[in-house]
Amino acid sequence: MTKTAAVIGGGVIGGGWAARFLLNGWDVRVSDPDPDAERKISQVLENARRSLPGLSDAVLPPEGHLSFAASLEEAVEGAAWVQESVPERLDIKHAVYARIEAVTGGEVIIGSSTSGFRPSQLVEGAAHPGAIMVCHPFNPVYLLPLVELVPAPQASLAQIDEARGVIEALGMYPLHLKKEIDAHVADRFLEAVWREALWLVKDGIATTQEIDDAIRYGFGIRWAQMGLFETYRVAGGEAGMKHFMAQFGPALKWPWTRLMDVPEFNDELVNLISDQSDAQSGAHSIRELERIRDNNLVAMLRALKAQDQAAGALLNAHEKTVRAGTILSARAADITRPALPVVTLHRAVPLDWTDYNGHMTESRYLDAFAQSTDRFMEVIGCDAEYIAAGGSYFTAETHIRHLGEVNAGDVISVRTRVLQGGGKKMHLWHEMYLGEDLVATGEHFLLHVSLETRKPVDAGAAVDAALRRFADAQAGLPRPEGAGRGIGAPR
Numbered sequence: 001m002t003k004t005a006a007v008i009g010g011g012v013i014g015g016g017w018a019a020r021f022l023l024n025g026w027d028v029r030v031s032d033p034d035p036d037a038e039r040k041i042s043q044v045l046e047n048a049r050r051s052l053p054g055l056s057d058a059v060l061p062p063e064g065h066l067s068f069a070a071s072l073e074e075a076v077e078g079a080a081w082v083q084e085s086v087p088e089r090l091d092i093k094h095a096v097y098a099r100i101e102a103v104t105g106g107e108v109i110i111g112s113s114t115s116g117f118r119p120s121q122l123v124e125g126a127a128h129p130g131a132i133m134v135c136h137p138f139n140p141v142y143l144l145p146l147v148e149l150v151p152a153p154q155a156s157l158a159q160i161d162e163a164r165g166v167i168e169a170l171g172m173y174p175l176h177l178k179k180e181i182d183a184h185v186a187d188r189f190l191e192a193v194w195r196e197a198l199w200l201v202k203d204g205i206a207t208t209q210e211i212d213d214a215i216r217y218g219f220g221i222r223w224a225q226m227g228l229f230e231t232y233r234v235a236g237g238e239a240g241m242k243h244f245m246a247q248f249g250p251a252l253k254w255p256w257t258r259l260m261d262v263p264e265f266n267d268e269l270v271n272l273i274s275d276q277s278d279a280q281s282g283a284h285s286i287r288e289l290e291r292i293r294d295n296n297l298v299a300m301l302r303a304l305k306a307q308d309q310a311a312g313a314l315l316n317a318h319e320k321t322v323r324a325g326t327i328l329s330a331r332a333a334d335i336t337r338p339a340l341p342v343v344t345l346h347r348a349v350p351l352d353w354t355d356y357n358g359h360m361t362e363s364r365y366l367d368a369f370a371q372s373t374d375r376f377m378e379v380i381g382c383d384a385e386y387i388a389a390g391g392s393y394f395t396a397e398t399h400i401r402h403l404g405e406v407n408a409g410d411v412i413s414v415r416t417r418v419l420q421g422g423g424k425k426m427h428l429w430h431e432m433y434l435g436e437d438l439v440a441t442g443e444h445f446l447l448h449v450s451l452e453t454r455k456p457v458d459a460g461a462a463v464d465a466a467l468r469r470f471a472d473a474q475a476g477l478p479r480p481e482g483a484g485r486g487i488g489a490p491r
């Protein structure tokens with residue numbers, strides 16, 4: 001049964017949470033007094049739809065239903081999770097919790113997005129303090145996986161486990177802090193860097209642009225993949241962390257920081273920073289900047305995914321749980337019915353597969369069809385073990401036709417037929433579908449080779465027999481329209 005999340009406060013962060021829940025198959029009910037909340041959330045959701053589904057190579061569950069409740073109580077009624085993202089003011093948060101608890105009676109976890117309040121502050125006056133916990137996300141919530149999970153001391157193990165389970169099921173990473181502290185862990189770093197940056201601008205040392213360059217051309221890239229300590233361990237050379245600390249330890253006593261002071265936050269400083277920021281980035285609207293940010297984040301996360309490192313390793317682990325029980329079982333059914341085309345690919349289109357024309361770029365059609373060919377090779381037994389023993393297929397010729405547009409986030413499927421198969425030859429016909437619409441075809445002629453001699457040889461007996469089983473069973477099907485067609489030939 002589809003679960004419902006109540007999102008209380010639908011601003012920047014509430015909107016991001018709504019998108020994260022919806023795109024992972026939850027229904028979402030939003031409560032926000034702002035008459036503009038619906039418009040703002042629909043824009044956040046639009047950005048999320050083009051970036052989150054294609055982050056993974058597995059297809060997420062069907063998108064949940066979004067609704068806007070007339071009252072907080074209506075939003076919370078029957079919800080399996082409540083995520084509070086109202087402004088960072090304790091009085092507002094306390095008033096909201098009292099109303100939520102009156103409906104849930106402490107039976108449902110209330111995750112708070114608070115950037116800085118400690119759980120013991122959040123639960124002051126609460127009837128069911130164990131159910132209220134810090135679940136601090138990072139913007140954009142629909143792409144960044146970190147959630148700092150800080151329960152109040154009254155929380156039971158079962159409540160903490162439940163929270164952890166929900167966060168993980170959303171593809172996020174619960175960092176469970178056992179001790180509370182103002183601003184948790186990550187925001188203490190952000191605060192330190194922010195203070196230092198304000199001083200550098202105020203003192204005329206660097207502009208907002210120069211500070212951003214210092215981060216994005218250097219340590220910002222490093223931090224995304226190894227964090228702080230592992231990065232510094234490597235920086236210590238062969239002697240590692242101890243050498244690093246011996247070399248740079250004394251600098252801690254030198255005036256390398258102004259963190260002890262806070263620059264006075266007066267109009268002069270605010271204008272200095274915002275004027276420089278306008279000059280730096282004012283040419284883009286916030287929505288444009290969000291899309292630029294999302295494109296970059298998706299590209300970085302997918303690069304880390306390919307390396308199975310950091311947040312990319314988390315994506316891979318989540319993908320396994322999403323895959324289980326969906327496409328794999330569908331494929332297994334197809335394999336037992338060789339007269340039918342085999343579903344060899346079912347995935348969402350990643351943002352980094354699109355181009356300047358705003359749709360899936362041509363090289364990715366070959367990528368998708370190549371994945372289908374690889375999958376079909378596995379189906380007939382030409383798998384990693386067979387290849388390691390010295391046999392494989394090389395592609396000799398390919399013809400791709402583009403029949404319809406595909407956009408980021410679209411779920412595509414490829415169905416594969418065998419036009420000819422046996423001995424050295426394998427002639428495949430891939431059809432790519434968006435729903436029931438045929439959007440591309442790929443015709444591929446492959447030769448079975450010996451990986452030792454690099455020359456064509458007949459396939460091994462088992463692979464040959466499996467391939468012929470498909471070829472024979474599909475021989476009676478009508479020849480696909482477009483098969484064997486040369487470029488420019490009439491349709």
Ligand SMILES: NC(=O)C1=CN([C@@H]2O[C@H](COP(=O)(O)OP(=O)(O)OC[C@H]3O[C@@H](n4cnc5c(N)ncnc54)[C@H](O)[C@@H]3O)[C@@H](O)[C@H]2O)C=CC1
Pocket residue numbers: 008009010011012013014031032033034037072084085086087088089092096113114115116136137138139
């Ligand atoms: N903006 C950021 O970068 C991050 C913010 N946070 C935290 O998330 C929370 C929300 O922050 P933002 O989304 O940035 O603020 P925001 O100002 O964008 O959104 C707050 C929303 O709450 C609504 N609201 C006010 N009173 C309400 C009530 N009684 N019931 C329901 N809705 C109500 C407002 O109309 C507004 O739409 C804060 O606790 C903040 O510390 C956490 C991570 C990052």
Ligand SMILES: C[N+](C)(C)CC(=O)CC(=O)[O-]
Pocket residue numbers: 114115137138139187190
């Ligand atoms: C600036 N901030 C304290 C609201 C930042 C956060 O809480 C996390 C983030 O997304 O940067």
